[in-house]
Amino acid sequence: MNAPLLAFHDVRFGYGANGKTVFQRLTLGIEAGTVTAVLGPNGAGKTTLLHLALGWLKPQGGRITLRGRPLADYGRGELGRLIGLVPQSEHNPFEYSLLEYVLLGRAPYLKPLEMPGPQDVRIAQDALARVGLAGWEGRSIARLSGGERQLVLIARALTQEPRLLLLDEPTSHLDLGNKARLLALLRALVAQGVTIVLTTHEPEVAAGLATHLVLMRGGQVLEAGPLPDTFSGDRLSAIYGVPVKVAQVDGRQVVLWG
Amino acid sequence: MSGDVGSLAPAPAAPAAVRATPRARVDSLVWLAALLLVALALSLFVGRYPAPPLLAPERLLTDELAQRLVWNLRLPRVLAAVLLGMSLAGAGTVLQMILGNPLVEPGFLGVSQGAAFGAALSIVFLSNAAWVVQGSAAFFAFAGLGLSYFLAHRLRYGGWVLRLVLAGIAVSALFSAGVGMLKYVADPLRQLPEITFWLLGGLWSVTWPQLRAILPVTLLALFVMIRMRWRLNLLALEDATAFSLGVAPTRERVLVLTAAVAATAAVISVAGMAGWDGLIMPHLARRLYGSDSRRALPAALLLGGLFSLLCDDAARTLLAGEIPLGILTSLLGATAFVILMMQRTLRVSR
Numbered sequence: 001m002n003a004p005l006l007a008f009h010d011v012r013f014g015y016g017a018n019g020k021t022v023f024q025r026l027t028l029g030i031e032a033g034t035v036t037a038v039l040g041p042n043g044a045g046k047t048t049l050l051h052l053a054l055g056w057l058k059p060q061g062g063r064i065t066l067r068g069r070p071l072a073d074y075g076r077g078e079l080g081r082l083i084g085l086v087p088q089s090e091h092n093p094f095e096y097s098l099l100e101y102v103l104l105g106r107a108p109y110l111k112p113l114e115m116p117g118p119q120d121v122r123i124a125q126d127a128l129a130r131v132g133l134a135g136w137e138g139r140s141i142a143r144l145s146g147g148e149r150q151l152v153l154i155a156r157a158l159t160q161e162p163r164l165l166l167l168d169e170p171t172s173h174l175d176l177g178n179k180a181r182l183l184a185l186l187r188a189l190v191a192q193g194v195t196i197v198l199t200t201h202e203p204e205v206a207a208g209l210a211t212h213l214v215l216m217r218g219g220q221v222l223e224a225g226p227l228p229d230t231f232s233g234d235r236l237s238a239i240y241g242v243p244v245k246v247a248q249v250d251g252r253q254v255v256l257w258g
Numbered sequence: 259m260s261g262d263v264g265s266l267a268p269a270p271a272a273p274a275a276v277r278a279t280p281r282a283r284v285d286s287l288v289w290l291a292a293l294l295l296v297a298l299a300l301s302l303f304v305g306r307y308p309a310p311p312l313l314a315p316e317r318l319l320t321d322e323l324a325q326r327l328v329w330n331l332r333l334p335r336v337l338a339a340v341l342l343g344m345s346l347a348g349a350g351t352v353l354q355m356i357l358g359n360p361l362v363e364p365g366f367l368g369v370s371q372g373a374a375f376g377a378a379l380s381i382v383f384l385s386n387a388a389w390v391v392q393g394s395a396a397f398f399a400f401a402g403l404g405l406s407y408f409l410a411h412r413l414r415y416g417g418w419v420l421r422l423v424l425a426g427i428a429v430s431a432l433f434s435a436g437v438g439m440l441k442y443v444a445d446p447l448r449q450l451p452e453i454t455f456w457l458l459g460g461l462w463s464v465t466w467p468q469l470r471a472i473l474p475v476t477l478l479a480l481f482v483m484i485r486m487r488w489r490l491n492l493l494a495l496e497d498a499t500a501f502s503l504g505v506a507p508t509r510e511r512v513l514v515l516t517a518a519v520a521a522t523a524a525v526i527s528v529a530g531m532a533g534w535d536g537l538i539m540p541h542l543a544r545r546l547y548g549s550d551s552r553r554a555l556p557a558a559l560l561l562g563g564l565f566s567l568l569c570d571d572a573a574r575t576l577l578a579g580e581i582p583l584g585i586l587t588s589l590l591g592a593t594a595f596v597i598l599m600m601q602r603t604l605r606v607s608r
Binding site for chain 1: 355358359360485486488489491492494495496497498499501502503504505506510544548549550552
C-alpha cells in the first residue's frame, strides 16, 4: 500500500478556545486516486473535516500531512495549486459574469498583482464547458438557479487544476440529470489521477462514485475503509439513527430508509 | 443545461457579449478618463472671476490676476476635488468588496466620524491651524478603524463581516456623541462656526501646500488599490474559499483596507465631511462596467473624480457665497442612492 496522499494523525480540533470539541483524535488516510465519500448526519463535522484538509482550519493537536509533508509547511499558492474546494453554496452580492467568476480559480497560478491572461481565459472557458455551461460565459451569476451555481463553483475549482478536490455536498442542489453528469465528470477527473473527497447526504451518490467511505457521527469516525466493506444498512442505520436497508437493483446499490 | 441561451431577459447592466471580453471595455474606460481630463481642464475656467460662470481663456494671456487665480487657487483645488472623489470612491469599492456588502462606504468602520471628531477636538482644545486639524482628523480616522477592528474581535455575535460592521456602527456613534459634546462646549462665536464648516465639507481652503501634504499618501493608496484590483474579487469571497485559491484573506484585506482608510483620512483631512461618493460611485461603476473590479475599480475612481469635480464646480459658482461641498454631494448622492435602491437588480446578502 502506498503512503496516503492526505493523512490525519491524531487530530484534535474545536471551534474557539473553549468551544465544543469537534474532533478528539481523528486518524484517517486518503490515498491518491481514490474517491472518498464522507457520510454522516448534520453536525457530524463533515465540513470541518474538509476545512482541515484544506489547511484553512489548523488542528489544535496532532498533524495533517499532504504527500507526507505537514500542511502547515506548504505555501499558499502551492496549496492552491494542489487542493481545490467546492463549497456547498456561496453568497456573492455582486453580479459577475460566469467567465469572470470561474477565472478566479486561476489565482493560485498568478503572482499577487498579476491579472489572468488569455491562457487563463481558455482554461476557464474549458472548465465551463466541462460542467455543461459552454456558451454561458457572459451570463450573470446572480441569475442562475442553485444547481447552476453549484456547477459554476465546480468549474472554478476545475480551473485550479487541483490534485486533490474537496467537494462539500456537491449534489445538494442538482437535479437528476445534472447529478448524473457531475458524477460522470468526477469519474473522468479520477481517471486523470485527481483524488476526490466529498461530503454528501445521499448514500446513493457515495455508492455510485466512491471507492472509500468515511462514516461519521458527532465528531467521531465510526468507520473508514473501502466501499464494499463499509457500505451496509446496519452501518448507515447506526450513523443516521433510522432504519436503513441497502438493496441491489440491476447491480447497483439502492438505499431504503425510514 | 443547454438550450434557452437567448430566451432569458438580458442583464440590465451590460450586454452579455461585451462582458465576456474584457478588452472590449478598455475603450470606454479610456473615454471616461478623457472626459475627466476635459472636465478638469474646463474646471480651471469655471468660477466667479471675473464674472460667473466662466473665465474667457484668452484673458489668461493678459490678466495677471487671472493667471495667479488659476495657478494658485483653482488648479490645486480642482486637483484636490479629483483626488477626493477618487479616494472616496476607491475606498468605497474596497470596503464593499472586502465586506461583501454593496451598501457600505468609508463612513462605516468609524473612519469618517473618527476624522470629524479629531478635527473638532483639535479646533476646540488644540489649535485651528490647518496641519493640526488635519493631523488630528487623520489620527482619529485610523483610531476609528483600529477601534472598530479591535471591538469586532471582542464581539461574540455573528460572523466577521457582521461583527466588523456592528463594531463600526458603535464606534461611529461614540465619535458622533463626542462631536456633539465638543460642539456643546465650543466657543459659539469662534470655534463652533469652524467646526460646522468643517463638518459640512468643502475645498475652499485647499492650496498647493495642503495638496502636497496629502498627495503622497493618496497616490500611494490609489496605486495599491489599482494594482490589487483583480485580487479584490478574491477578497470578496468567503474566507475558506479565498484561502483555497491561494489568498491570505486576513492579511490582504488588512492591506487594502489600510490603503482605503489612509486615502479617506487624507482627503477628509483637507475637505471635511463630503460624503456619498464612496457609496454611489462603486455602484454606478459596477452598473456600467460589470462587477469584476479589474474594470469596476478604475471606473469607480474616474466616476468619483468626475462627480467631486462637478459638485465642487457647482459649489463655487452657483451662489455668490460658496455652497458647502458636503451639502451638494449629499443632495445628489442621496438622490442617486434612492434611485439605485429602487432598482430591481440591487442585491444584498451576508
